[in-house]
Amino acid sequence: MRETASAAAKPYHHGDLSRALVMAARRILEAEGPGALSLRAVAREAGVSPAAPYHHFKDKNELLEAVAHEGWMQLGAEVAKARAEADSQHNALTNIGVAYVTFSRQNPALYRVMYDGMRDRTEMPLHAKDAESGWNQVECAIVEAGGDPDPAELQLATIAAWCAAHGLAEMTTFKEFDSLKESLGGEEGFIRAILDHIGVFIRPGRDKPVH
Amino acid sequence: MRETASAAAKPYHHGDLSRALVMAARRILEAEGPGALSLRAVAREAGVSPAAPYHHFKDKNELLEAVAHEGWMQLGAEVAKARAEADSQHNALTNIGVAYVTFSRQNPALYRVMYDGMRDRTEMPLHAKDAESGWNQVECAIVEAGGDPDPAELQLATIAAWCAAHGLAEMTTFKEFDSLKESLGGEEGFIRAILDHIGVFIRPGRDKPVH
DNA sequence: CATCGATCTGAACGGTGTCAACATAAATCT
DNA sequence: AGATTTATGTTGACACCGTTCAGATCGATG
Numbered sequence: 001m002r003e004t005a006s007a008a009a010k011p012y013h014h015g016d017l018s019r020a021l022v023m024a025a026r027r028i029l030e031a032e033g034p035g036a037l038s039l040r041a042v043a044r045e046a047g048v049s050p051a052a053p054y055h056h057f058k059d060k061n062e063l064l065e066a067v068a069h070e071g072w073m074q075l076g077a078e079v080a081k082a083r084a085e086a087d088s089q090h091n092a093l094t095n096i097g098v099a100y101v102t103f104s105r106q107n108p109a110l111y112r113v114m115y116d117g118m119r120d121r122t123e124m125p126l127h128a129k130d131a132e133s134g135w136n137q138v139e140c141a142i143v144e145a146g147g148d149p150d151p152a153e154l155q156l157a158t159i160a161a162w163c164a165a166h167g168l169a170e171m172t173t174f175k176e177f178d179s180l181k182e183s184l185g186g187e188e189g190f191i192r193a194i195l196d197h198i199g200v201f202i203r204p205g206r207d208k209p210v211h
Numbered sequence: 212m213r214e215t216a217s218a219a220a221k222p223y224h225h226g227d228l229s230r231a232l233v234m235a236a237r238r239i240l241e242a243e244g245p246g247a248l249s250l251r252a253v254a255r256e257a258g259v260s261p262a263a264p265y266h267h268f269k270d271k272n273e274l275l276e277a278v279a280h281e282g283w284m285q286l287g288a289e290v291a292k293a294r295a296e297a298d299s300q301h302n303a304l305t306n307i308g309v310a311y312v313t314f315s316r317q318n319p320a321l322y323r324v325m326y327d328g329m330r331d332r333t334e335m336p337l338h339a340k341d342a343e344s345g346w347n348q349v350e351c352a353i354v355e356a357g358g359d360p361d362p363a364e365l366q367l368a369t370i371a372a373w374c375a376a377h378g379l380a381e382m383t384t385f386k387e388f389d390s391l392k393e394s395l396g397g398e399e400g401f402i403r404a405i406l407d408h409i410g411v412f413i414r415p416g417r418d419k420p421v422h
Numbered sequence: 423c424a425t426c427g428a429t430c431t432g433a434a435c436g437g438t439g440t441c442a443a444c445a446t447a448a449a450t451c452t
Numbered sequence: 453a454g455a456t457t458t459a460t461g462t463t464g465a466c467a468c469c470g471t472t473c474a475g476a477t478c479g480a481t482g
Contacts, residue, residue, distance in 0.1 A: 014430080035331075038469060049431050051472080056429090060470065112330065115381070119323065120246075122386045155391055160408035163378030164371070170326070171374050175333045180366055197371035199410030228460080249438060260462050262441080267460090271439065 018056035018066070020046045025067045029109040037113075039063065061117070065125075068114040072127035072134070075103050075114075079134045083141055092141045097165045097195045098188060100134065104169035105187065111169065138162060142200070161200040168194055229267035229277070231257045236278050240320040248324075250274065272328070276336075279325040283336060283344070286314050286325075290345045294352055303352045308376045308406045309399060311345065315380035316398065322380065349373060353411070372411040379405055 014020060024045035028037050039060045040050045057063040082099030086092035104111040118125060127133055139158050143149055147157055168191065171177075181190040195201045235256035239248050250271045251261045268274040293310030297303035315322040329336060341347065350369050354360055358368055379402065382388075392401040406412045 017429080039471090040469065050470085051432080052430055054471075119381070119384075122384060124385050124387055152391060152394065155388075156404050157408055159379075159382060159388070160375070160405050163382050163405065164375045164409060165378070166381060167374030167376070167378030168370075170330070170377060171370060173330075173333060174335050176335055177366075177370065180363060183363065193367055194371050194374065197368055197411050198375065199412075200408050202410060250440090251438065261439085262463080263461050265440075 014046075014048060014052075017046070017048065017052065021048075021053055021056065021063060022066050022070065025063060026070070026110065029067070029113065030107075034109045034112050034116075037064075037109075064113055065117055067110070068117045068125065069127055071107065071110045071114045072125060073132075074107075074110075075100070076127070076130070076132045076134050076137070078103050079137050080132060083137055093138070093145055093161065094192065094195050094201050096134075096138060096141055097161065097168075097201060098191050100165040101169045101172060101191045102188070105172060108173070115166075135162065157200050161198075164195070164198045164200065228257065228259065228263065232259075232264055232267065232274060233277050233281065236274060237281070237321065240278070240324065241318075245320045245323050245327075248275075248320075275324055276328055278321070279328045279336065282318065282321045282325045285318075285321075286311070287341070287343045287345050287348070289314050290348050291343060294348055304349070304356055304372065305403065305406050305412045307345075307349060307352055308372070308379075308409075308412055309402050311376040312380050312383060312402045313399070316383060319384070326377075346373065368411050372409075375406070375409040375411065 021042055025037060025042045028041055028045055039053060042063065043050045043053055046052075053060075053063060057066070078099050079096050082095040083092050086095045114125075124135075130136065135158065138161050139154060142154060142157050142161070148154060172187070172191065177190065181187055184190045184193050232253055236248060236253045239252055239256055250264060253274065254261045254264055257263075264271075264274060268277065289310050290307050293306040294303050297306045335346075346369065349372050350365060353365060353368050353372070359365060383398070383402065388401065392398055395401045395404050
């Protein structure tokens with residue numbers, strides 16, 4: 001008997017389980033946080049037995065990678081949007097930084113999964129190499145803002161920018177900075193103020209921070 | 212009745228178990244990585260039953276916090292050393308940054324535990340407030356290097372520096388940067404080059420990066 | 423229609439964090 | 453000293469976890 005008409009009811013063979021599992025994982029992630037994200041819980045949430053996922057992912061890790069992949073895609077999209085909306089090329093970089101940190105603040109659990117999967121690896125995820133990836137866009141933004149186009153120098157600048165953004169993403173969560181945030185006009189003002197202290201984000205022609 | 216206080220005799224059952232547990236944890240951490248660090252494994256390594264730790268730590272988490280605490284202390288000490296050894300106040304900050312990242316590279320598992328414990332919290336660990344703490348020393352180094360002594364501005368600069376160092380600590384592990392590292396004279400050259408791109412680490416009077 | 427391969431289930435194994443009940447050694451109190 | 457309280461450690465159990473494997477079920481292919 002079908003439970004719901006719109007959603008394809010669950011026959012013995014679920015239509016597209018791997019997709020459903022990833023969605024279930026994201027649902028759990030958002031509702032209960034990373035600590036509650038067990039393979040069994042995901043299977044439960046997807047209405048399937050604990051062993052079912054193993055026909056689509058060889059590992060719990062592989063499922064998490066799929067989840068992380070979605071996260072990187074989403075991040076890339078939001079970075080692209082922020083970059084496109086910049087009123088000048090000069091502060092496109094800062095806009096990207098703000099978008100990055102904002103993403104991590106709005107999807108903290110997802111952001112955690114994205115980086116947790118990286119810490120055991122020695123290589124960055126593939127998603128960092130796509131043209132639409134955040135990494136690539138930072139590179140382009142740096143060049144467009146008049147950065148040194150020398151490959152090595154560009155790579156250094158990109159790494160520096162990325163490090164700063166990621167570091168900020170992990171520190172913004174602390175309450176110790178609440179009053180400072182408030183005095184800077186909220187979270188975004190805080191983020192901008194920090195980025196304004198970081199060399200890579202300061203380009204010729206960009207206004208100095210006001211204080 | 213105790214035999215000799217100075218002797219390594221075990222006063223009662225196991226001696227100072229809480230200390231022994233932390234040491235056992237660090238041993239496991241270094242030998243097998245963070246993935247192998249279970250409460251039971253720690254108890255096993257310390258030669259004690261799985262439930263024994265609960266008389267000293269209310270949680271696995273509380274044990275890990277104790278381990279992390281040691282890590283923060285060690286980091287603070289090495290930062291202090293690097294700061295003291297700087298040949299001028301101007302690059303003391305950069306020296307601190309290098310010491311920070313180097314620590315994270317030499318104790319990757321410990322570094323992971325230190326930050327993992329923070330990500331569920333909304334407050335920074337207490338160890339960041341001690342006078343000897345890395346955080347405090349960054350603040351001092353910024354002031355001594357001629358940074359803006361205005362409290363809010365100082366806090367911003369400190370956050371920026373810390374974010375950059377932490378971000379770098381988490382990115383340096385990737386092989387993608389190996390060739391770049393090599394062309395910069397090894398890991399430390401790489402770290403310095405990145406830090407040179409981060410504004411907070413560049414102070415008036417400091418040499419521009421060479422390239 | 424019969425068969426095959428992909429997909430899902432059920433039960434199981436060893437591992438984990440945690441707890442309650444019990445045991446023992448140390449410290450404290452008469 | 454001896455008795456008692458407190459701190460510490462052990463045993464055994466519970467629920468949950470990741471993972472595997474033999475078998476059930478189904479969609480597609482011959």
